[in-house]
Amino acid sequence: MSDTAKRSRTGRTGPEVGRRTVLKAGAAAAGAVAAGPLAVVSRRARAADRLRVLTWPGYEEKAVAEEFEDTHGVRLEFKVYIGGEQMLRSFNRAPRGTYDTVLVDAEYVRRLAAMDAIEPYSPGEIPELANYHPRFRTMRQVRAAGGLVWGTATRFGFYAISYNADRMSRAASGDWNSLFLPELAGRIGVLDWYLPNMGIASLAVHPGKQNPYDLSDEQLGAVRAWLLRLRPQVGMLGASSRPIVQAMIDGDIVAAMVGDLDIDLKLAGYPNFEATIPKQGGIRWQEVATVCKQSRNKDLALEWIRYVSQAHVQAKLGFAKAFKARGPNLKVADHWTAEQNRLMGYDPDPENRGRMRVEALIDRSVARDLPVRQEAKAWIDIFNEFRAG
Template sequence: MSYRCPLWVMPLIFFLSLPVQADEQTLRVLAWPGYADSDVVAGFEKRFNVKVEVTMVGSDEVLRSKMTENQGGNFDVIAANTAEVHYYADQGLLQPLRPERIANTSRQLPRFRDYSRIPDVVVDGRIYAIPYVWSDMGLIYDRKQFSQPPESITSMWDPKFRGSVLAFNTSNHNFSLASLSLGGDPFRIEAADFPRVSEQLIALRRNVLTFYSLPEEAAELFRRHNVALLFANYGRQQLKQLRDAGIDVGYVIPREGALAWLDCWAISRGARDPVLANVWINYMLEPGVSNLLTERQGLPNTLQEPNEGGPSNRLIWLRPVEDDKRRTELWQRIVSGERPPLVQQ
């Protein structure tokens, strides 16, 4: 009787068959908090007898600055959303991937293996990223303050909730939300429409309690200030945090749809050991590892459907926007209380 080697073993055999070089045995990982916890990293190091250096980021802006230093040569494998993957691929900062060399991709849900239908994973006919974790960015609401769940994203602008709304401090997503609330394209705002969208954001600034940066900060503000409505930039991770804190909250996808992010693993052009980077991606797609992320952070992984509110047909996956720089400059003026010249009367 012949013995067939399990698929998941193949990347390990390939890696262990290579000559050992001391300067190639450290894997440099650039990721978000919760994606590479110390026990997960220790398990990888022990199994493959290598060292892992993890650098954490808290925003796409910081991630981009890290990746553009030394043309991506400071890291081997990164976690980034699909819109950022497209940007990095266009800049020549990533290596194309061969999913068939990452055996655990076969464990993923079919929709995460159909790369042709996932925006920005395929660039110029090449696959640059493997989906890992995702979330819609819905609305979290205090059940005590709503007789019915909010139906529209425009609830964030409702005057009766003035001072009890939390929004995320970011330029791209807020312009996308404002455009969406006005019935426009969230990622392609025409020049003639910027004044109207900017006015909508000025109105939002006046209605919110504040703009938060981290999910822990939002949870504390929600608890202390009797917040009614929260735009969940971190999605279901924030829902879990609030419920774990004993707060009675609900979660909805508004009728206009919800922005949604899909974070992927990608390999930097400057990776010193692409094979080891593939082994890392394969390891992160093991059920035990992916499920830990879901249990700890409340984020859906790509191996199984979420426990609450499965995939929605109203998800709007993040895409590259028409002008990052313009959005950033205008947002800095808006959030500081300065009226942008673009929208002055």
């Protein structure tokens, strides 16, 4: 991932990875989801106590979970979900008190808080916040009354332009409006979800907007017009990033409105892919660890949050089998190899002395959110119109 001023020079890194390995990312997690509403993944069969976790994929992997179980003498039980709406369905179908902690997209924290499902705590309970990038210490999505927070960030990534550098220039990748270039007709890949794409469109027509999800009806109309104009350029709407990645490997898709695809592609042996946050800005997804209000293990849940806030844990989580991600704790760089740091952007920024490249990327991006002034349906209707072409 690079900003418009600097293209990443990262080459192929890490151990040899099969060229189709990237297409299998998340398969185990998908299987866990398919197993049913009560399916859990347990790391240890016998323990004195247990902590039940509702989570995105990755946290249940042995490399991430085992140390916590060994340290606290407990069993972690995971219910894995894919997507915020599925998280809400899973939570609501289970009796209150079923889950002790939820790992959730930051924009859904307020939904859980409105349901009286989570409990705020003092940020002073999380010492590792001192090592976080400032944007993750004061996230608007997790602020509660009285200086408390609803949750702590655990990992993040970007929505930007991922592209084949043999067929698209770095200069072109620095502007969202380059997606309208004639040579890209039918060659654009888009993730089939309204939130990131409408946030991107909002930034494209309202550059630098602090919250691209806080729009007047007139501003939302401009977003709709931009998306509908883009539709003829789109050759694929992917239910996940995996089919888009395969289409990029096959040469059918040249650029995608999905950041960070270059990470998996390079790990899979394709060094000619890059990603850029355009000059108008990019969207940043963020996961947050929360404490469930009806949990009978709140102290242990808070210990789990302290655990996943640590740099060495986020370093493992960043290279989980499910998918790759960055850590808000900037000390993760101390636990990755030089090659991993270059790949993820935790290496020195040649244009900002004393900073890492990832810090500039964070500053150039804004957090994904839910619509502020309109009901979600109004936004979904626009995206469905875009999908229909």
